[in-house]
Amino acid sequence: MTQLLFFGRLGDLAGGVERTMTLSQPHAIADIIGLLDASDRLLGSALGEPRVRYAINGAIVDADALVEDEDELAFLPPVSGG
Amino acid sequence: MTQLLFFGRLGDLAGGVERTMTLSQPHAIADIIGLLDASDRLLGSALGEPRVRYAINGAIVDADALVEDEDELAFLPPVSGG
């Protein structure tokens, strides 16, 4: 089971920060966004925006990185702290 | 009576921060340094060093400014705060 994390306004669109997904085989992040887009266009297009970064198990990666089942995939929109 | 103030290391040389002097007529600061130098060469030459500034009644002035009796004349060596 893959853990998906949606931070910032992406969590509002996803209806929560956390969601799980079962991947029978490794998928590129871009493909996972495609799967999410198929059921929710608004969320899908937000996840694909150029300023959104991706992290697998806490490491920043590109959209073509492969996600395996048991991985944690996080979607990181522009940050703002302080 | 003129109040003289010697700050920082000048006070060590003058044997104290405060000293008084009676001026029967206005004198330029340079002349007052000359008077002090006559009785104490070490103090006199320290007061004339280029980095020492002068203040009459709290206002920074040049060495040719006139000091009158009842004035406060301060000798200000390089400062260091904080």
Next chain:
Amino acid sequence: MRRTIRISTDPFDPEAEIAAFRHALQNAGGMVSFTGLVRPSGHDGAVSALSLQHYPGMTERGIDEMLDDVASRWPLEAALVIHRVGEMQPHEAIVLVVTASEHRRAAFEAADLLMDYLKSRALFWKSETGAQGKVWIEPREEDYADAARWDDR
């Protein structure tokens, strides 16, 4: 460089933290603190609530790497970063950065860099809830420019 990083939903008392930091110093001659406060009026008029989210674990690691960077740039005795997350009220402290060094310039610059990074690069997401509902805040152009000042130094 002694370092402390704390991210918590609990309110904190900035001056109690600064005092504890100061009492642990050995030989520092100067200490700089920055305290970030929830302003009563935000981007959208009166703010009724401010909320901060982080990515547990990864946010801390990112700040730890910032502190590696800071330690390599300046000779600091100690640095402290505390960041609130969750719901906050006006006037509460959001963030506290404290740095200490032998001479003041290092402490000033290190605190300045840490705040620039925390504002625009650390993994936090901030939202304000006001009259017009919830708004996600992004760094101002100025914040990105501030952080970029350090990239070539």
Next chain:
Amino acid sequence: MRRTIRISTDPFDPEAEIAAFRHALQNAGGMVSFTGLVRPSGHDGAVSALSLQHYPGMTERGIDEMLDDVASRWPLEAALVIHRVGEMQPHEAIVLVVTASEHRRAAFEAADLLMDYLKSRALFWKSETGAQGKVWIEPREEDYADAARWDDR
């Protein structure tokens, strides 16, 4: 800009002052403090005592003019300057500067300028008494250079 200047021979508690300053703020989003401490080892090995002298009245007026300058450069809500004079012991606070503004950059820069001025331009004279007797301290070249940064800005 609300301002406070205090020069005193009495020891002060930096964090109590910072806390009082913070509680009086209305709309500031950030607050910067610098605390200068007596270092246990000074210019001449171990320091047994540090002493500061000022020119009563004139020193305060000079700092007040610095605050006029600061107020004309940045939109600050408040600024505080506390400076010890007389005899001090290692680890005691010599100086405290606190500034507050809507955005952090103004508070950082104002505190930085105030410290540069206090180090090299305000009317204070500092001496350390160590193993080799009493030594009058002058600003380092770096301190003069730091203060000169602001002259053309």
